[in-house]
Amino acid sequence: MGNAAIGCEADQELPDAIDLTHHLNVLSRSRHPSPLKDIIKFMGYDGMISLAGGLPHPSLFPIHDASFTVSDPGGSDSQSTIKLDNKGASSQLLSAFLQYGNCTGNGELRKWCLDFTRKIHKPAYKDYEIILHPGNTNAWSKVVGLLCEKGDYILCESYTYPSSQALWIPNGNLAAPIAMDEEGILDTALEEALATWEHVHPGTKRPHVLYLVSVGSNPTGVTMGTERRCRIYDICVKYDIIIVEDDPYYFIQYPDLSSTAESEPYRLLPNDDFVSSLVPSFLRFDRQGRVIRLESFSKTLAPGLRLGYFVANPRFTERLLRATEVETQDPSGLSQAVVLALLERWTTDGYVSWLQSLRLEYQRRRDCMVAAIRDNLDLVPASEFPDLRAQGLVAAVRAAEGSARIPVFSFVTPTGGMFIWTKFYFSQNPQYQALKRQGAESDPEQAFASMLWAQFAEELVLLTPGSYYHPWQGPDKTSTSARGADPDTSHFRLTFAMTTKEDMELGIKRLAGVIQKSWGAV
């Protein structure tokens, strides 16, 4: 199922990207190259004196050198020092990182990212390129600015990352959500949505952009397997869809809970085995250049660096560069300098070791949260409640000693990322039943979810309301029934990334307490 299962052709046998420039929106097509480009090529002439570029003089930068104490990779507590100064190769001088960049990002760092992409993701075409960006929020903003016109529908998961929507909702775009299971969006649902588009949405343009967090999806925590990816890629070829792979959690993929019951659940693997165990990126199938991969160092190093990179076909990166010139310029040079120095110190192998340790740490946290749920509620396979048609596990309570279990919420054990996505079942909750009987609420599910959320907060445990992740399909499709969601259900998202083990256990205990009280359980 993993990365190793895919045969890898030698680079020289791979095709170049096909021309997909018909996907570019009017704004993006209208951008002109900076006229300064004409000048820059002359700057390299031997003996040229440039009175052209308006750069401040580097002798006037007040920062002269820097040193950082950094972790050594591989899970040990040992640390090293990395230094940035003005000795050495010109592309790696601190003063070069403190100067204006060329908007693609530092060449050495881009080269590192290109090599890493080749080694780890093995794209199925040849001429992909890298340009740096200041984090995936900005990267997605630039992709929408590249591809989407006002009013376009955007294909997405049936629960999707709210900030990605908050960008395009004011632009008049609408979500076209695709149904999911425990492996993410269903290829069958995607095919049906596209095949029937004109019939279901007469007079609208069929979507041409698919936005996916396909590893450890936010909020659902699910990861798409290899065969599903292959089928989805083929559908995207058939219907000419650009896949935007927002993939901050790629290296935070987990084995099933069951296998963590082994004697050494948190064992470091040989790096090659670790990489082989990961599901492949969509790049692995991308023989045409229709995947735009948004890579981020936010989850693997630190979000405050505001650093990541695009992997995309050269026609797209050229247009992204035009946008970068006028919208952001380079990411912070300090961030670039530190990350380059760190990655060069670590080497690719060291970085993979780091990622593996990171993965194990989050895996411990995931297991700790699931264990805390098991300690405080009855946790049973979803198959014990066939009426729910749920997947994964169900947390249940009993109204009385020895009485039947009442299902409260189900979840699929996360196979990546930082989140447990719980689906709550309200039908056996007395407060909810009363609320529904009153008939005063047009959306009793949402009303009760808000009440329950407030009860959790009063008991000092904060969850994220599931409503934040509803795809925006317009103002007439916000209620539980209008969205076509299961009646008497609602969702909450829990994260296991940020709290200590003790707080996680206490938080789940409080959660269970509120549930028991609300469901009238013993």
Added chain:
Amino acid sequence: MGNAAIGCEADQELPDAIDLTHHLNVLSRSRHPSPLKDIIKFMGYDGMISLAGGLPHPSLFPIHDASFTVSDPGGSDSQSTIKLDNKGASSQLLSAFLQYGNCTGNGELRKWCLDFTRKIHKPAYKDYEIILHPGNTNAWSKVVGLLCEKGDYILCESYTYPSSQALWIPNGNLAAPIAMDEEGILDTALEEALATWEHVHPGTKRPHVLYLVSVGSNPTGVTMGTERRCRIYDICVKYDIIIVEDDPYYFIQYPDLSSTAESEPYRLLPNDDFVSSLVPSFLRFDRQGRVIRLESFSKTLAPGLRLGYFVANPRFTERLLRATEVETQDPSGLSQAVVLALLERWTTDGYVSWLQSLRLEYQRRRDCMVAAIRDNLDLVPASEFPDLRAQGLVAAVRAAEGSARIPVFSFVTPTGGMFIWTKFYFSQNPQYQALKRQGAESDPEQAFASMLWAQFAEELVLLTPGSYYHPWQGPDKTSTSARGADPDTSHFRLTFAMTTKEDMELGIKRLAGVIQKSWGAV
């Protein structure tokens, strides 16, 4: 003329900003606050355990401390070390800067910027706010995203910064350039453009945004004086215009060349005298909150930091924050951390001393370039060539020993910034005369300017073509005659910021050599 000339009312007597939200464009009005805001206020509750926010755990950041060797302010060569670590106040922990921010930027740094703004710029209203941004390129992009609709005209200087235009040209916006003299745009020309707008541009919306680099303008190098600012502000009140003050060179203001002939032209002043000598920001007149000031550390510290801040009325900063949440998030935390530590080490007074040394260094460079022009060409007051109606100085050559001077280019000695903006006169150039006689070129001025630029480049001196700075008024207004520019003239921009003294002198010598040859001079 300077900052001290303006009476300063006590803060408590100042008005709040008026409501200028009718300037917001549809996109900006349509942005919703992040729903996570509801959660964030609960996070502060005593004992709250948050399973809500999806932040990576700071124990997993690989950078543990950092130290930087930095200049001491005040023009000495002494240096100090600043350290970032995880000890001390929680808002200044390195790990806090490596974490996701709240999109306004670090609170301590914003407070520093607010205090600095109050002390230096003394805005004429009370409730202005600061939010950080990753450099003025992005800041201007966010301002256009805040205020401008497709097709809007934007008021600007008659020669304007090309990257600011490159952002909005693809959006269908057009420039409404305002004529300038040696103090920047003319208040009379602005008033006339606005008063006659409906008559001159029937069926179009009168512009409501004025984009200015009013100190050391790029490319013209001119700085707007106090009285001019006051009159322009009043016109902007009368016609309800938002002033966007893109001001990276504010602290790089120069006295006239003449005064540098004093015994100590590069003397450090007492800081108060230095600040008083600077022309006031438009904020100083802004009793209504209609100035959006774009502050940048790019020219005062280093561009690679990608850090600056907005000063604007609170209704605008709230909308800019909404855009920041979905378009960029915070600037790099490392950049924020270093700048905060540096400014706190230096104190405001030290920063002003730093700015003063910086100003003197660029002043030396400006004077060096003017001296190099004087050494290689005849440099005389423009009044000696009344027919040119030029301001400042004219560089001339002679066709023969003892013959009359032929004017080649004029320029106003820069009163700020990094650039000398030269206006070339082609009418007495034999090559140009021949080109014009052939009649094959629809725009002989531009054609000859390109030839001349190439001749400079062949002799290994690069200038920036003036055409880069022509305001974009549509495809039918690009030629010299269609723009209404003076016939037989064209511009080049020279910078004195980046080269060594020796290279600057050699570059100007090469420039003069090409000129002498081309103008048939001895």
